[in-house]
Amino acid sequence: MADTADFTNNAELKQYIGVMINNEQYGIDIGFVDNIVRMQRITRVPKSQPYFPGVINLRGEIIPVMSLRRKFGLEDDVITNKTRILILKPEPQASIGFLVDEVKEVLTLSDSDIDHVSNPDDKTSYVTGVGKHVKGLISIMNVPAVLTEKEAVNP
Amino acid sequence: MDVSQYLEVFIEEAKEHLQALNEHLLILEKEPENENTINEIFRAAHSLKGMAGTMGYKRMQRLTHDMENVFQEIRSGKMKVRPELTDCLFEGLDALQEYVDNIINTQDEGTNDNQSLIDALARELDIGLNGEAAVSEKAPVEPQKEAAPDTDTHQEKAVNAVNYAEYEKTAISAAIASGMSAYEVYVDLQESCLLKAARAYLVFKAVEEFGEIIKSVPDAQMIEDEKFDFSFVVVVLTNADPDALRKRVLNVSEVKEVTVKKVEFAETTPAADTEKETKPDEAVANTSESAPAQSTAKPAQQAPAKAAGQQTAKKAVVNRSVRVDIEKLDDLMNLVSELIIAKNGLASISGDDFAKKEKRTIYNEQIEYLERITSNIHQSVMKVRMVPIESVVNRFPRMIRDLSKKLDKPMELVMSGEETELDRTVIDEIGDPLMHILRNSADHGLESAEKRRALGKPETGLITLNAFQEGNSVIIECSDDGGGIDTEKVRRKAIEKGTITEEQAETMTEKDFIDLLFKPSFSTAEQVSDVSGRGVGLDVVKSKIESLSGTVECKTVLGQGTTFTIRLPLTLAIIQSLMVTIGEEKYAIPLGSIDTIEDIPVEEVKRVEKKEVINLRGSVIPLIRMAEVLDVPGERPEKNTVTMVVVAKGDKKAGLVVDDLIGQLEIVIKSIGKYINNSKMISGATVLGDGEVALILDANALV
Numbered sequence: 001m002a003d004t005a006d007f008t009n010n011a012e013l014k015q016y017i018g019v020m021i022n023n024e025q026y027g028i029d030i031g032f033v034d035n036i037v038r039m040q041r042i043t044r045v046p047k048s049q050p051y052f053p054g055v056i057n058l059r060g061e062i063i064p065v066m067s068l069r070r071k072f073g074l075e076d077d078v079i080t081n082k083t084r085i086l087i088l089k090p091e092p093q094a095s096i097g098f099l100v101d102e103v104k105e106v107l108t109l110s111d112s113d114i115d116h117v118s119n120p121d122d123k124t125s126y127v128t129g130v131g132k133h134v135k136g137l138i139s140i141m142n143v144p145a146v147l148t149e150k151e152a153v154n155p
Numbered sequence: 156m157d158v159s160q161y162l163e164v165f166i167e168e169a170k171e172h173l174q175a176l177n178e179h180l181l182i183l184e185k186e187p188e189n190e191n192t193i194n195e196i197f198r199a200a201h202s203l204k205g206m207a208g209t210m211g212y213k214r215m216q217r218l219t220h221d222m223e224n225v226f227q228e229i230r231s232g233k234m235k236v237r238p239e240l241t242d243c244l245f246e247g248l249d250a251l252q253e254y255v256d257n258i259i260n261t262q263d264e265g266t267n268d269n270q271s272l273i274d275a276l277a278r279e280l281d282i283g284l285n286g287e288a289a290v291s292e293k294a295p296v297e298p299q300k301e302a303a304p305d306t307d308t309h310q311e312k313a314v315n316a317v318n319y320a321e322y323e324k325t326a327i328s329a330a331i332a333s334g335m336s337a338y339e340v341y342v343d344l345q346e347s348c349l350l351k352a353a354r355a356y357l358v359f360k361a362v363e364e365f366g367e368i369i370k371s372v373p374d375a376q377m378i379e380d381e382k383f384d385f386s387f388v389v390v391v392l393t394n395a396d397p398d399a400l401r402k403r404v405l406n407v408s409e410v411k412e413v414t415v416k417k418v419e420f421a422e423t424t425p426a427a428d429t430e431k432e433t434k435p436d437e438a439v440a441n442t443s444e445s446a447p448a449q450s451t452a453k454p455a456q457q458a459p460a461k462a463a464g465q466q467t468a469k470k471a472v473v474n475r476s477v478r479v480d481i482e483k484l485d486d487l488m489n490l491v492s493e494l495i496i497a498k499n500g501l502a503s504i505s506g507d508d509f510a511k512k513e514k515r516t517i518y519n520e521q522i523e524y525l526e527r528i529t530s531n532i533h534q535s536v537m538k539v540r541m542v543p544i545e546s547v548v549n550r551f552p553r554m555i556r557d558l559s560k561k562l563d564k565p566m567e568l569v570m571s572g573e574e575t576e577l578d579r580t581v582i583d584e585i586g587d588p589l590m591h592i593l594r595n596s597a598d599h600g601l602e603s604a605e606k607r608r609a610l611g612k613p614e615t616g617l618i619t620l621n622a623f624q625e626g627n628s629v630i631i632e633c634s635d636d637g638g639g640i641d642t643e644k645v646r647r648k649a650i651e652k653g654t655i656t657e658e659q660a661e662t663m664t665e666k667d668f669i670d671l672l673f674k675p676s677f678s679t680a681e682q683v684s685d686v687s688g689r690g691v692g693l694d695v696v697k698s699k700i701e702s703l704s705g706t707v708e709c710k711t712v713l714g715q716g717t718t719f720t721i722r723l724p725l726t727l728a729i730i731q732s733l734m735v736t737i738g739e740e741k742y743a744i745p746l747g748s749i750d751t752i753e754d755i756p757v758e759e760v761k762r763v764e765k766k767e768v769i770n771l772r773g774s775v776i777p778l779i780r781m782a783e784v785l786d787v788p789g790e791r792p793e794k795n796t797v798t799m800v801v802v803a804k805g806d807k808k809a810g811l812v813v814d815d816l817i818g819q820l821e822i823v824i825k826s827i828g829k830y831i832n833n834s835k836m837i838s839g840a841t842v843l844g845d846g847e848v849a850l851i852l853d854a855n856a857l858v
Binding site (some may be wrong): 042043046049052054055056057061093094095147 | 847
């Protein structure tokens with residue numbers, strides 16, 4: 001019976017992958033996430049955006065990797081044992097990797113747990129809201145905004 | 156019956172037939188008496204009609220049918236080929252092409268009846284026949300002449316009477332002529348009859364004992380599906396006694412009433428709703444093949460209707476397909492079986508049967524074997540993907556013919572090397588750019604007939620299209636013997652438009668001016684025609700060809716003509732490349748663009764206007780320090796010699812300075828993804844044997 005109750009609530013419940021970037025926890029909608037891989041050799045791509053360290057080979061597929069630290073204007077990545085690449089598939093034919101300090105856990109948050117700070121369609125803010133859960137606060141990442149290239153205007 | 160599974164085959168074949176029609180009609184226009192050609196045309200038109208009928212494309216079937224009538228009269232020598240007629244027929248082909256295009260996109264032929272065209276065809280037929288009416292025999296022509304109005308009725312599903320299509324009438328009259336009679340057998344089944352279809356089948360069997368069933372109402376398919384009330388009509392050709400026929404049918408149990416009526420064309424008899432079903436009649440070659448096609452027309456018609464709901468959602472219903480020579484597939488199959496053997500060979504080494512040393516030699520042998528197989532498989536697969544360029548260029552003669560009429564300039568297209576093969580993906584894309592260039596040649600390149608005569612050139616302009624393979628690329632040359640490009644005119648126009656300044660123009664070479672033509676929105680045509688001259692042409696051509704990693708060049712001699720040379724890579728997916736290191740990084744340079752590899756002493760590097768150049772066997776080529784261009788991190792150690800890979804793009808060359816050479820490698824080109832900014836220098840990436848990613852340099856962008 002408990003299961004069915006869970007299901008009925010599913011409409012408002014969403015799962016997020018909690019990742020650490022510069023000691024701050026961010027939640028990424030699990031719908032975007034395809035895979036999580038360990039840090040591996042990244043091939044630099046000349047003349048690409050500065051926040052792209054390069055590309056990796058994931059089972060024969062070439063995937064560009066974005067450094068969220070660089071994108072958010074933070075200090076550059078320090079590669080540790082905990083560093084992970086989160087593979088996202090925003091579109092069926094296009095994948096992208098997010099370089100993060102650490103992947104913590106999968107969180108289930110209901111809509112009421114999240115304080116929205118900006119419209120999800122707003123491409124100017126990387127965070128759509130702040131979620132509250134037992135262990136503290138978590139910033140919900142606006143993935144489409146992160147993928148949009150506003151820096152392109154003045155490179 | 157659902158015919159959608161045949162859609163692909165239909166489209167492929169329809170395209171082929173249309174192409175054949177186009178080609179042969181062109182020949183016929185020049186040689187109106189060529190018997191082989193008219194036979195070919197007739198055959199193609201006839202197959203097309205049959206296919207369209209089978210698939211339930213009635214409008215297409217009808218138009219083809221009317222065109223076929225014309226071809227038949229030409230074939231039998233009753234009509235002469237006149238220019239107006241060929242124009243009309245070409246228009247007909249265009250209309251058919253339109254139907255096919257509609258079918259490709261929506262699975263439906265569209266709603267254009269092309270009535271005016273059908274009328275025009277009928278008129279041509281009339282003129283053609285009446286001109287020679289005295290010679291021609293009246294009787295067999297009769298049904299042909301009725302064609303247009305008659306098909307009209309069979310298109311809007313007529314009711315009540317047993318309606319005969321034109322070819323059915325032809326069959327019947329032919330049978331009557333050979334001494335047989337046609338009877339309509341009206342059969343009523345008892346209302347208590349349970350298995351109507353089975354009874355009907357027995358009736359059909361009984362009737363067939365007497366002669367040939369050419370039609371039934373409703374059609375055989377519907378009767379089989381029990382989609383009729385308790386009565387149906389069978390039309391039979393026989394020389395037997397109608398009473399005997401009636402008795403035989405009455406003998407079938409559960410048959411209530413049978414009426415046999417002789418068929419005369421004027422009469423109309425009430426019956427159920429109608430649709431045709433005919434059996435082939437050998438007596439009339441013309442109709443025999445189209446008859447079975449007709450029988451499935453009705454269900455086919457329903458299929459698109461059912462699909463109509465989904466149609467809006469899905470576009471381009473038809474998959475792209477390649478026709479493959481069965482031999483190529485067999486080759487591939489052989490190689491795959493060899494691959495399995497090689498795998499087994501490798502697997503067996505892991506056993507304990509061999510000493511360690513022995514293992515190593517066997518292992519090496521097997522690896523070599525495997526290498527051979529994989530490269531053979533690669534070649535085979537590439538061959539499968541290869542399509543002769545013919546499939547693109549074969550529509551050009553027709554285009555040039557139309558242009559010639561439209562522009563009122565006599566011109567001729569000579570093509571060679573149509574058998575040259577290119578990758579399917581390239582073939583699909585290359586058509587438009589080529590068409591652009593040809594139109595350019597026809598419109599701007601060639602002068603008018605009067606001007607040509609004044610210049611002492613042959614009146615008919617010559618456009619040549621030549622394709623051939625050269626090393627790892629395919630070259631398509633398109634030249635005309637027209638006026639050439641007036642660089643002075645280009646210069647004036649460019650300055651006038653502000654594309655370049657006077658000062659810039661001073662230092663520009665002839666070639667630079669010609670390159671201006673490839674700039675967006677640049678046209679020197681004084682007049683904008685609907686053929687070309689809007690200035691959207693050559694830059695589109697250039698970008699399209701460059702997107703296929705090809706190049707386009709233009710050479711011109713004023714007063715003598717212009718030649719466009721398109722160079723395309725043979726394949727796109729897998730290439731041979733030279734692996735080099737720059738700093739710590741590995742890069743691949745496509746072998747196709749490499750001219751030579753040189754080791755040059757540092758002293759020979761000279762500076763001209765702050766740029767490094769080198770004098771290589773008489774020609775001065777610029778040096779490009781790849782480490783700087785690519786921002787490779789780390790310090791460069793001073794070396795006594797410079798390792799330089801000389802790459803060429805057309806006539807231009809450049810020396811790429813690299814740190815070290817690794818060797819030649821066959822690489823698979825992959826995209827580096829959507830989100831990362833792709834500089835023009837990087838054409839993609841590839842995965843090396845150890846899983847590392849190496850970027851592929853685009854020499855074209857560097858030169």
